[in-house]
Amino acid sequence: MRIGVLTSGGDAPGMNAALRAVVRVAIYEGHDVVGIRNGFSGIFEKDFVAMGLSSVADIIHKGGTILGTSRSKEMRTDEGIARAREILKEEGVEHLIVIGGDGSMKGALALSDAGQSVITLPATIDNDLGYQEASIGFYTAVETILEAVGRIRDTSSALRRANIIEVMGRHCGDLALYAGIAGGAESVIIPEVPFDFDGVKNKILAGKKRGKRHHIILLTEEQIPAYGLAKDLEEATGVETRVTILGYTQRGGIPTGKDRINASRLGAEAVFLCGEEKRSLALGLSEGKIKSFDLREALAVEKTFDRALYDTLDKISI
Numbered sequence: 001m002r003i004g005v006l007t008s009g010g011d012a013p014g015m016n017a018a019l020r021a022v023v024r025v026a027i028y029e030g031h032d033v034v035g036i037r038n039g040f041s042g043i044f045e046k047d048f049v050a051m052g053l054s055s056v057a058d059i060i061h062k063g064g065t066i067l068g069t070s071r072s073k074e075m076r077t078d079e080g081i082a083r084a085r086e087i088l089k090e091e092g093v094e095h096l097i098v099i100g101g102d103g104s105m106k107g108a109l110a111l112s113d114a115g116q117s118v119i120t121l122p123a124t125i126d127n128d129l130g131y132q133e134a135s136i137g138f139y140t141a142v143e144t145i146l147e148a149v150g151r152i153r154d155t156s157s158a159l160r161r162a163n164i165i166e167v168m169g170r171h172c173g174d175l176a177l178y179a180g181i182a183g184g185a186e187s188v189i190i191p192e193v194p195f196d197f198d199g200v201k202n203k204i205l206a207g208k209k210r211g212k213r214h215h216i217i218l219l220t221e222e223q224i225p226a227y228g229l230a231k232d233l234e235e236a237t238g239v240e241t242r243v244t245i246l247g248y249t250q251r252g253g254i255p256t257g258k259d260r261i262n263a264s265r266l267g268a269e270a271v272f273l274c275g276e277e278k279r280s281l282a283l284g285l286s287e288g289k290i291k292s293f294d295l296r297e298a299l300a301v302e303k304t305f306d307r308a309l310y311d312t313l314d315k316i317s318i
């Protein structure tokens with residue numbers, strides 16, 4: 001059997017570990033594996049590469065993706081989908097394993113509707129996929145943010161400042177929330193909770209009164225402009241407020257053990273599900289186990305917000 005594998009969308013630490021598992025388990029099971037370079041774009045460019053055992057040697061600990069990735073525009077058109085399906089057929093790809101986030105899953109679903117067998121693995125630092133609980137890369141990005149929080153807290157304490165740290169996440173506050181709770185942030189500003197300027201301000205004022213020397217505010221990107229908020233907080237509290245935008249530092253780096261383990265389990269399971277039948281599946285961690293979901297249904301599951309975790313953070317950071 002011939003299995004195709006690609007990584008797609010924004011890269012996430014642990015994609016390589018997932019790819020390694022797919023390739024190694026596929027070879028173990030006697031299948032032929034072909035890697036597709038640069039995400040779905042590689043299908044149109046016919047950039048297929050045979051993956052042998054050593055093609056994935058020495059990558060389990062590496063960030064990024066050795067296959068490359070892209071956000072393919074062609075996959076958003078019906079002609080593109082039909083063409084991609086045609087090329088995969090010509091290349092004899094019976095099952096396509098897609099490692100990526102929600103955009104990649106949508107591309108995979110369109111291919112599935114066109115007749116291609118697909119299995120997707122969740123990989124995005126945002127952790128914005130509602131059907132599962134921890135996407136590949138999420139916990140590594142949380143650790144990266146925590147390292148920055150620690151460093152920034154040192155200088156914040158030295159100068160008795162407040163620091164706004166802007167993190168990624170787009171429409172999902174998990175990065176800010178999880179790093180906020182683990183990093184002891186005073187406030188987190190996330191899309192799931194209406195922004196409350198007075199709440200943030202009062203935390204700083206209360207801390208100042210107690211002689212607290214640092215105030216960490218984690219702000220999810222695309223919510224409110226970080227520099228404007230810093231200015232307003234400084235005016236309202238009298239505490240100097242600085243901004244750090246972590247940006248793409250959150251996407252790279254060495255994947256944590258947890259991400260490597262999840263990626264390896266997901267990759268292996270994807271291969272086990274490749275059989276005679278056409279598949280249209282999304283794999284993910286749920287209640288600590290690797291489970292498979294119907295791809296369309298998985299995409300339709302809305303991400304639920306862990307209100308209890310947010311409230312805990314709010315209380316701890318009083």
Ligand code: F6P
Pocket residue numbers: 010101124125126168169170221251
């Ligand atoms: O999907 C992950 C993510 O890192 C988002 O949090 C961020 O907004 C986006 O990707 C940035 O993507 P790009 O690489 O297209 O700039």
